[in-house]
Amino acid sequence: MRILLDKFSKSFGSTKVIEDMELEVGSGEMLALLGPSGCGKSTTLFAVCGIHRPTSGRILFGDRDVTNLPSQERNVGVVFQSYALYPHMTVEENIGFPLMVKRVAAADIKKQVADIAALVHIADLLGRRPAQLSGGQQQRVALARALIRRPDVLLLDEPLANLDAKLRLEMRSEIRRLQKETGITAILVTHDQVEAMSMCDRIAIMKSGEIVQIATPSQMYNDPRTSFVASFLGNPPISFLKGRAEQGAFVLGENGLRLPLSALSGIPDGTSVSLGVRPEHFGTTGGIPIDGKVVFAETQGRENLYDVVLPDGSVLRSIQPVRDDVKMGDSVRWNLDSASAFVFAEDGRRL
Amino acid sequence: MAEKPQTSANFSSVPVILLLSLFSLPLLVMYAYLFIDTISDTEVGSLIPSEFTLRHWSFLWETKTGKPNIWLVTLNTFIFASCITGVILTVASMAGYVLSRLNVPARGFFLAGVMVLHAFPSVTLIIAIFIVLQWIGLYNSLIGVILVKAAIDLPLGIWLMKGFYDTVPWEIEMAGTVDGASRFTVWRRLVLPQIKPAMMALGLFSFLTGWSEFILPQVLAPGAKVQVLSVYLASLIIDDNNFDFGTFKAVGVFYVVPVLILYVFFQKHLMNIYGGGTKG
């Protein structure tokens, strides 16, 4: 079912958290709400499930206006960051609770709980209490409880934040599999860009209550609208060089580097701009040679990560296939792929 | 996390135990004599009991002249303490939830009010209450004194319950409402079970304060039909004509036994009071 937020605003007392947000999630789509802590992701999510009433604006499920509907009548499934399992109930009672309050017959509940438990692979844990489960198992229980009512909408608030790295990887594909299998419309809140990129059809990047850009993961990565978006996506993160525009070229320092860039044609000379270079676009291949000194080297197994200080003091990051010939303190002359670099105006706008 | 004292103590515990025993010895001796005196007669001036007798316990099977039947009094005390417990648990568990979670108008005023009421010495109200009860016809009735005692103890109970509700995570309630449960169901099925240990403790404390309450029943319900044990006990001392110290002590023991039994059965729940609630 399609979700539409229309001019949605929310304030707590006098603090405005979200103002005039427009957001549409297509039917069967999984959308990531990505943003730094405190930017209003949870607030948006709680408004969609009806825990917070919007200060103004409308929320639509399909064509139905649910703005003033209490959460009991919205048919949404929510997985909370802390899972919020009911500690005094067994796993079976936890999962069956949404059906129990609908007064479904006990035998029916039992059957449906068994079905959904098999789907999330916890069929052998039904008799336990939440305190006797590992984090990943609790997470599956929370997911099963959110799914058992066959909700129109599934909301996930940082569901993987409490898991270790390996389990996180596993649950990422697990959640995606369930979402595809059930064809449910889902919103995933996260501040982990890898999670957002790997799990979702589209990403909405938020910054202090506003959606900065909304696009598919690859579009967003290759065509960021602002420097904030560019810096948020990618691991290791993008590095920025501060310089100015001069005759259609990016100039770094007094008599330093000159990068002719098509994006800069038509920009008045002397305008301050910054250049965003992803680590994979600075290395042994590429157009423009740059001198620098390696100040940090780290191996990540398959790849090596280097920080290179340029003569003017700015730092470029580089990621390359493993090699042993470069050490910390070495002077290097590596190449920058200027066609893939992004140019941003001083206010962060992409040029 | 209780550790065995043998392994954790880096000093000998024997002197400590000796010292404590020495200090508590007078009390222990008093308790021992309290019991011994009820089943024996002792010569005046002597410490050693001279003969065994059940004479002092005779109040159990024969009603003394001018005194109500002991079993009626015991029943009254039970009704009194149980009703107080019931009223306090019901009202405090609901009012505490409302003050902790719901956005009621004048919430701050109610919170402050509850606090002030708790600090207010209830004895100062007793004359006014006496007049009010007489006026509405509840003087010398169990219902009247139950209502008064429950009302006086309620502020503390409400405050305690509010504190316990405050520790229940909001997410549980949010999860409950998005799961489709009404606010009442959420309270009844999801939140209340989280504070069960607190309910147990509050219930027990209410029962015990009800059991030992003296002033209110003495002033508001002294009549023979509605007398409670504390009043009965007091009437034994006041009675100068046939004063019997042995019987007085026996009634005292009889009065305290249910309390001891309660402690034995429920001490686990009392210990639990901080162990309950939710984890992770």
Ligand SMILES: Nc1ncnc2c1ncn2[C@@H]1O[C@H](COP(=O)(O)OP(=O)(O)OP(=O)(O)O)[C@@H](O)[C@H]1O
């Ligand atoms: N009940 C509230 N009263 C006042 N301010 C609130 C309330 N809830 C949230 N806020 C404020 O709204 C802003 C957004 O909060 P929100 O919980 O949506 O952040 P978030 O994006 O989910 O962050 P995180 O990633 O840390 O969970 C924060 O600045 C927060 O202080």
Ligand SMILES: [Mg+2]
């Ligand atoms: Mg949040």
